[in-house]
Amino acid sequence: MDLQLTGRRALITGGSRGIGLGIARSLAAEGVNLVLIARDDTRLSHVASEICSEFNVDVRTHSADLYENHAADDIASKHADVDILVNNANTPSGGSLESVSDEQWMHNWSLKPFGYIRMMRAFVPILRARGGGVIANMIGAIGQLPSNKAIYSAASCSALTTITEGLAHDLSNMSIRVLGFNSWVVNTEKNVHAFRERAATSLGDAARWPELHSNLPFKRAAEPSEIGDLLTFCVSPRAAYLSGQVISLDGGYVASSLPTIAKGALAHE
Structure with missing residues (x-):
């Protein structure tokens, strides 16, 4: 299937x-040129070189700290040829209502959701001027299963769900689609490192870390490539009528974890 994305430009934070x-x-892999945003300039250069070599696309990099108020406007001023904005930068943070200070709340929120908000505010005029485009917000399923153990993350994800859904109608008048994506456990490099450490402690062997996922759907976590492939289709012209949706890629974990009548005291024998 030709996704009709060749030659488009996507900007990805984080x-x-x-x-x-x-x-x-x-x-x-679908011929999209990229702008990669992150704080580590050395890492950015390495990743850009690999992607250019493998896929023969143009990759620009921009080192920026999206905790800073001015970062989004600075990025937008230098990359006005973007068709797809992917808001992904995030630093997961746990902590209960009692343990997280006002300063921590404000610092965390300055990146997510406010970093997303500032990027959308900066790029909506650009997308409108280009005749339309797509905004994809990586949100997180914790907003659907809130817990006091990670109350900040749950609250920020819930806020972004509301923002994503709330913008869809008005932005459709500018030919801009807005989408959200909720993942649960993902085998990122950082997470696999943490899984290996936990397996070494609890199972006596770091190599047994996949066993820690036995309670997940399909007994495994999602792969970053699976999220990337889903998003790529959704932002393509082949999904041109898709907007205002927050799509879950969690193997059904959230849906099967929510309480229902069928699982409760009124369940049929």
Whole structure:
């Protein structure tokens, strides 16, 4: 299937590793030119070189700290040829209502959701001037299964779900689609390192880390490439009527974890 993406330009925040890199590779495989945003300039250069060599697309990099208020406007001023904006930059943070200070809340929120908000505000005029485009927000399934153990992350993801859904109608008048994506456990480099450490402690062998996923659907976590492939189709012209949706790629974990009548006291014998 030709996704009709060849020659488009996508900008990906947090694009040098993890889910962002998986998205970058999937888009590049379809001929999409890239702008990768992250804080580590050395890492960015290495990833850009690899993608250019493998997929023969143009890859620009931009080192930026999206915690900073001015970063989004600075990025937009230098990359006005973007057709697809992927908001992905995130630093997961746990902590309960009682343990997270005001300063921590404000610092965390300055990246997610406010980093996403600032990027959308900066790039909507660009997309409108180019005749339309797509905004894809990587949100997170924790917003659907909130817990006081990670109350900040749950609240920020819930806020981004509302923003994504709320923008869709008005932005459709500018030929801009807006989508959200919820993942659960993903085999990013950082997560696999953590799984290996946990397996070494709890199972006595770091190599047994996949066994820690036995409670997940299909007894495994998602791969960054699977998220990238789904997003690539959704932002393509082949899905041109898809907007205002927050799509879950969690193997059915959230749906099967939510309480229902069928699982409760009123369940039929």
